[in-house]
Amino acid sequence: MRLSRVSTTKDIRMNNQSAATNKIPPGPIPHTVMAEEYVKAIAAFIYGWAWPLVNVHNRIEEFKKAPYPLYGGGAFPVAPPNQMCMLTDYVRPEERGVACPNQDVVYGVSGLDLTQGPVVLQVPDFGDRFWVYQVCDQRTDAFATLGKTYGTKPGFYLLAHNDWQGKTPEGITQVFRCSTARGVVIPRVFQSDDPEDKKAVQPLVNQIGIYPLADFDGKIKITDWSKTPSTPPDPAGDKGETKWVRPEIFIDQLAEILAEVPALPGEEALYAQMHALVDAITHNTALGEIAKSALIEVDKNLVPEMFKFVNVGYQVQHNWTTQRNGAEFGIDYLTRLACAKSNIFVNRPNETKYFYQDLDASGARLNGSANYTVTFAKGELPPVKGFWSLTLYNPEHFFSPNDLNRYSLGTKNKNLRLNPDGSLTIYVQSIPPPEDKKSNWLPAPNEPFSLYIRCYWPDERVITDNWNPPPVLKVK
DSSP: OSSSSSSHHHHHHHHHHHHHHHTTTOOOOOOOOOOOOHHHHHHHHHHHHHHHHHHHHHHHHHHHHHHSSSEEEEEEOOOOOOOOOOOOOOTTTTTOSSSOOOOEEEEEEEEEEEOOOEEEEEEEEOOTEOOOOOOEEETSSSSEEEEGHHHHHHSSEEETTTTTOOOOOTEEEEEESSSSSSSEEEEEEEOOOOOHHHHHHHHTTTTTHHHHHHOOOOOOOOOOHHHHHOOOOTTOOOOOOOOOHHHHHHHHHHEEEEEHHHTTTEEEEEEEEHHHHHHHHHHHHHHHHHHHOOOOOOOHHOOOOOOOSSSSSSSGGGGOOEEEOOOOOTTTTTHHHHHHHHHHHOOOOOTTEEESSSBBBTOOOOOSSOOOOEEOOOTTOOOEEEEEEEEEOOTTSSSSTTTTTTOOTTTTTTTTTTTTSSOOOEESSOOOOGGGGGGEEEESSBBBBBEEEEEEOOHHHTTTHHHHHHHEEEEE
């Protein structure tokens, strides 16, 4: 079995010597016999630990194939590493690159490969408009603070690897350092449904960009993203998210991932076990086949469970689930995996608090064969300084096309009708409601679906779960 980067006996001996210096008991002795069942067990754990890291790694590898910024399949922004591709409007329903897209913002995507050197990130003057740049490392943890939430000023910001020793040029406002070789940048700029607002946002998104430090000249670079070329849709495209992690080649990639992502404090022992597994497979290819078989089973049985919103984070009121450490996962491998599988690239909780729902108030699976209501009491709309929205996703966590081209409701919608008592009811159903309720209708497909609430720049009581979404009530 081929390995991208082989851990040698010398590597493991050096790791063990380092561990001894730090008073950590040594790891496995080189050439320790590994029973088949042990290989299966540890490989399964490693798969869950590394799944998000491999996901990011493989995205960057795929981005390398792009000759220039373009819309893959006409919908997903793709660019070579250390370049940006921005959309000019809401993401379209046929997008399959990232699950759980949002139709309140204009997105962009940039894959980082900081082994090529630092990159400059442009921030235009957004005025009063809400915006946030997600800048995450290969673990999907944030390593920069850029956005309305932080009072970030317009200017130029540098993203560099921890090992970079170069000089920061004049004109750079701040430097953010990343501990991993790869990462992702995803700008989000709020946009309402108002056609005039969609026009107003264009000059701003045209000033969003990222490029190598060597190209920095202190002047804002403008890109007319409306002229971005597209590749045609794949007629045989998957219904679900692009399969970024493949268990059959995972073991081949593990050594390279360990080289790209250094251990966090406390992970040294885990890394020693993983290096020992790589070393054992290098000397015994039969163990590699055993590990591969185990990983295919894990990918089939465990990973899909992490896709379900009922298994993401923890439960709050009315069967909603949430998490409080998005983009700050650290050693919470379970929540990191669940988020990466179900809705990867979440923001920090002070930037965005997410609430997930697969069930109605009685605990039954949401399904478009029934009608539902979600009613926010007077004064109990999501308390945010940015914006909020309620989005509906199909079983694959993407938009289900409908005649209204409507996939979410919230702050962006200026025509929502309040009830006489000041409350707000959203009607979630597959058939149109009466005419006076259509402005509040969130169309559902005639199949199972999920709901998702975003609170951008949430108040403290949202972050601490002192505000919860209302129940999803089935209409009798």
